[in-house]
Amino acid sequence: WVALVGLIAGLVGILFNHFMEWTRRFFAWTRLKPIYLVPLIFMLTVVVGLFSPELLGGGHHLVEHMVVGPISVGMLVFWLIGKLVFTSISYNSGVQGGIFLPVLVLGAISGLLVYHISGLEPVYMVNFILLGMSAVMTAVVRAPIMSIVLVMEMTGSFTHLIMLSFASIIAFIVGEITRTEPI
Numbered sequence: 001w002v003a004l005v006g007l008i009a010g011l012v013g014i015l016f017n018h019f020m021e022w023t024r025r026f027f028a029w030t031r032l033k034p035i036y037l038v039p040l041i042f043m044l045t046v047v048v049g050l051f052s053p054e055l056l057g058g059g060h061h062l063v064e065h066m067v068v069g070p071i072s073v074g075m076l077v078f079w080l081i082g083k084l085v086f087t088s089i090s091y092n093s094g095v096q097g098g099i100f101l102p103v104l105v106l107g108a109i110s111g112l113l114v115y116h117i118s119g120l121e122p123v124y125m126v127n128f129i130l131l132g133m134s135a136v137m138t139a140v141v142r143a144p145i146m147s148i149v150l151v152m153e154m155t156g157s158f159t160h161l162i163m164l165s166f167a168s169i170i171a172f173i174v175g176e177i178t179r180t181e182p183i
Contacts, residue, residue, distance in 0.1 A: 001118050002163050005131040006170025009110045013139020013171060014180040016084055016106060020099070021181070023092040034094060041093045048086055055082045058098075059105030066112055067126060073116050080109045099140075099183065107136030127163070130155060134164045135171035142175055142182035144168040 027037070048055050054062045062079065065071075087102040111132020115125050130151050137147035148164045175182065 001114065001120070001128070002131060002166050003170055004117070005111050005114045005128060006135045006167035007174060008114055009107055009132045009135030009167065010139045010171035010174025012080070012084075012106055012110045013103075013136045014175055014178050016088070016103065016136070016140055017175075017180050017183055019084055019088045020092065020183060023088040027092050027094075037093055038095055041090060041095050044086075044089065048082075052078075052082060054079060055086050058101030059083060059108075060101065062105055063108045063129070066108060067129065071112070073113065076109050076113050076116070080106060080113070083109070103137055103140050104133045107133035110136055127160065130160055131163060131167040135167040138168040139171040139175045139180075140183055142172060144172050 030037075032040075045056065054065065062083075066076075083102055083105055087097075087099060087106075090097045091099050108129045109132070111128040111130065112125065114132070115128035118124075118128070133154075134144075134147045134151040137150065138144045141147070144165070147168050148161070151164055152158060152161060
Protein backbone atom coordinates (compact mmCIF):
# COMPACT_ATOMS: atom_id res chain seq x y z
CA TRP A 1 0.00 0.00 0.00
CA VAL A 2 2.89 2.33 0.70
CA ALA A 3 4.16 1.85 -2.85
CA LEU A 4 0.72 2.70 -4.22
CA VAL A 5 0.60 5.87 -2.10
CA GLY A 6 4.02 6.83 -3.52
CA LEU A 7 2.84 6.18 -7.08
CA ILE A 8 -0.49 8.03 -6.78
CA ALA A 9 1.06 10.90 -4.85
CA GLY A 10 3.87 11.12 -7.41
CA LEU A 11 1.31 11.40 -10.19
CA VAL A 12 -0.63 14.06 -8.26
CA GLY A 13 2.60 15.98 -7.70
CA ILE A 14 3.58 16.00 -11.36
CA LEU A 15 0.02 16.94 -12.32
CA PHE A 16 0.27 19.85 -9.89
CA ASN A 17 3.59 20.96 -11.39
CA HIS A 18 2.21 20.76 -14.93
CA PHE A 19 -0.90 22.69 -13.98
CA MET A 20 1.19 25.34 -12.20
CA GLU A 21 3.23 25.80 -15.36
CA TRP A 22 0.14 25.89 -17.57
CA THR A 23 -1.60 28.54 -15.44
CA ARG A 24 1.61 30.60 -15.30
CA ARG A 25 1.78 30.56 -19.10
CA PHE A 26 -1.93 31.33 -19.36
CA PHE A 27 -1.66 34.44 -17.19
CA ALA A 28 1.45 35.57 -19.09
CA TRP A 29 -0.43 35.06 -22.37
CA THR A 30 -3.45 37.10 -21.22
CA ARG A 31 -1.22 40.03 -20.22
CA LEU A 32 -3.90 41.17 -17.82
CA LYS A 33 -2.70 43.94 -15.56
CA PRO A 34 -3.04 43.35 -11.81
CA ILE A 35 -5.68 46.06 -11.59
CA TYR A 36 -7.97 43.82 -13.69
CA LEU A 37 -6.71 40.41 -12.66
CA VAL A 38 -7.00 40.81 -8.88
CA PRO A 39 -10.74 41.64 -8.96
CA LEU A 40 -11.33 38.65 -11.26
CA ILE A 41 -9.52 36.34 -8.84
CA PHE A 42 -11.43 37.89 -5.95
CA MET A 43 -14.74 37.16 -7.69
CA LEU A 44 -13.61 33.59 -8.38
CA THR A 45 -12.69 33.23 -4.71
CA VAL A 46 -16.13 34.42 -3.63
CA VAL A 47 -17.81 31.89 -5.94
CA VAL A 48 -15.56 29.06 -4.74
CA GLY A 49 -16.15 30.11 -1.13
CA LEU A 50 -19.91 30.02 -1.58
CA PHE A 51 -19.97 26.53 -3.09
CA SER A 52 -16.99 24.85 -1.45
CA PRO A 53 -15.37 26.86 1.36
CA GLU A 54 -13.10 23.88 2.10
CA LEU A 55 -11.02 24.83 -0.95
CA LEU A 56 -10.14 28.27 0.42
CA GLY A 57 -7.06 29.01 2.48
CA GLY A 58 -4.13 26.73 3.04
CA GLY A 59 -6.25 23.73 3.89
CA HIS A 60 -5.38 22.94 7.50
CA HIS A 61 -9.09 22.83 8.35
CA LEU A 62 -9.68 20.49 5.41
CA VAL A 63 -7.14 17.96 6.70
CA GLU A 64 -8.68 18.13 10.17
CA HIS A 65 -12.10 17.51 8.61
CA MET A 66 -10.78 14.49 6.71
CA VAL A 67 -9.36 12.91 9.86
CA VAL A 68 -12.51 13.40 11.95
CA GLY A 69 -15.34 12.41 9.66
CA PRO A 70 -15.97 9.82 6.99
CA ILE A 71 -15.46 11.37 3.55
CA SER A 72 -16.66 9.82 0.32
CA VAL A 73 -14.24 9.05 -2.49
CA GLY A 74 -16.22 11.38 -4.76
CA MET A 75 -15.76 14.28 -2.33
CA LEU A 76 -12.04 13.53 -2.02
CA VAL A 77 -11.64 13.58 -5.81
CA PHE A 78 -13.58 16.86 -5.97
CA TRP A 79 -11.37 18.41 -3.28
CA LEU A 80 -8.23 17.10 -4.97
CA ILE A 81 -9.11 18.62 -8.34
CA GLY A 82 -10.53 21.79 -6.79
CA LYS A 83 -7.52 22.41 -4.54
CA LEU A 84 -5.11 21.72 -7.40
CA VAL A 85 -6.89 24.08 -9.82
CA PHE A 86 -7.70 26.84 -7.34
CA THR A 87 -4.19 26.85 -5.82
CA SER A 88 -2.60 27.05 -9.28
CA ILE A 89 -4.86 29.89 -10.38
CA SER A 90 -4.48 31.82 -7.13
CA TYR A 91 -0.72 31.46 -6.94
CA ASN A 92 0.02 32.25 -10.58
CA SER A 93 -2.32 35.23 -10.70
CA GLY A 94 0.00 37.10 -8.34
CA VAL A 95 -2.49 37.52 -5.50
CA GLN A 96 -1.41 36.61 -2.02
CA GLY A 97 -0.98 32.98 -1.24
CA GLY A 98 1.50 30.18 -1.39
CA ILE A 99 1.72 26.54 -2.33
CA PHE A 100 3.40 24.94 0.68
CA LEU A 101 0.35 24.02 2.76
CA PRO A 102 -1.89 23.33 -0.27
CA VAL A 103 0.68 20.81 -1.52
CA LEU A 104 0.54 19.04 1.85
CA VAL A 105 -3.26 19.02 1.62
CA LEU A 106 -3.08 17.50 -1.86
CA GLY A 107 -0.86 14.83 -0.33
CA ALA A 108 -3.28 14.20 2.52
CA ILE A 109 -6.13 13.78 0.04
CA SER A 110 -4.03 11.45 -2.14
CA GLY A 111 -3.11 9.29 0.83
CA LEU A 112 -6.72 9.16 1.99
CA LEU A 113 -7.85 8.07 -1.48
CA VAL A 114 -5.45 5.13 -1.36
CA TYR A 115 -6.62 4.36 2.18
CA HIS A 116 -10.20 4.09 0.86
CA ILE A 117 -9.03 1.67 -1.82
CA SER A 118 -7.13 -0.43 0.73
CA GLY A 119 -10.10 -1.32 2.89
CA LEU A 120 -7.84 -1.44 5.96
CA GLU A 121 -8.99 -0.67 9.48
CA PRO A 122 -9.49 3.00 10.46
CA VAL A 123 -6.44 2.90 12.72
CA TYR A 124 -4.24 3.12 9.58
CA MET A 125 -5.97 6.14 8.04
CA VAL A 126 -3.65 8.77 9.50
CA ASN A 127 -0.63 6.80 8.28
CA PHE A 128 -1.90 7.03 4.71
CA ILE A 129 -2.45 10.78 5.10
CA LEU A 130 1.11 11.29 6.34
CA LEU A 131 2.57 9.13 3.57
CA GLY A 132 0.65 11.11 0.96
CA MET A 133 1.82 14.43 2.37
CA SER A 134 5.46 13.46 2.22
CA ALA A 135 5.19 11.86 -1.20
CA VAL A 136 3.35 14.71 -2.95
CA MET A 137 5.74 17.24 -1.44
CA THR A 138 8.63 15.15 -2.75
CA ALA A 139 7.14 14.94 -6.24
CA VAL A 140 6.51 18.69 -6.37
CA VAL A 141 9.85 19.99 -5.07
CA ARG A 142 12.10 16.90 -5.54
CA ALA A 143 13.46 17.18 -2.02
CA PRO A 144 12.68 13.83 -0.38
CA ILE A 145 14.74 14.38 2.75
CA MET A 146 13.09 17.75 3.41
CA SER A 147 9.64 16.22 2.83
CA ILE A 148 10.31 13.31 5.17
CA VAL A 149 11.77 15.49 7.93
CA LEU A 150 8.89 17.94 7.59
CA VAL A 151 6.25 15.27 8.13
CA MET A 152 8.24 13.74 10.99
CA GLU A 153 8.45 17.18 12.62
CA MET A 154 4.70 17.61 12.22
CA THR A 155 4.04 14.29 13.95
CA GLY A 156 6.83 14.58 16.49
CA SER A 157 7.70 10.95 15.88
CA PHE A 158 10.23 8.79 14.04
CA THR A 159 7.71 5.95 13.83
CA HIS A 160 6.96 6.54 10.15
CA LEU A 161 10.53 7.18 8.96
CA ILE A 162 10.99 4.04 6.85
CA MET A 163 7.55 4.14 5.22
CA LEU A 164 7.77 7.91 4.58
CA SER A 165 11.12 7.29 2.93
CA PHE A 166 9.75 4.48 0.77
CA ALA A 167 6.71 6.47 -0.42
CA SER A 168 8.83 9.57 -1.04
CA ILE A 169 11.45 7.68 -3.05
CA ILE A 170 8.73 6.24 -5.28
CA ALA A 171 7.19 9.70 -5.77
CA PHE A 172 10.66 11.07 -6.56
CA ILE A 173 11.19 8.35 -9.17
CA VAL A 174 7.78 9.07 -10.73
CA GLY A 175 8.75 12.71 -11.09
CA GLU A 176 12.13 11.85 -12.59
CA ILE A 177 10.76 9.26 -15.02
CA THR A 178 8.19 11.75 -16.31
CA ARG A 179 10.89 14.43 -16.59
CA THR A 180 8.67 16.92 -14.85
CA GLU A 181 10.49 20.00 -13.61
CA PRO A 182 10.24 20.53 -9.85
CA ILE A 183 8.92 23.78 -8.45
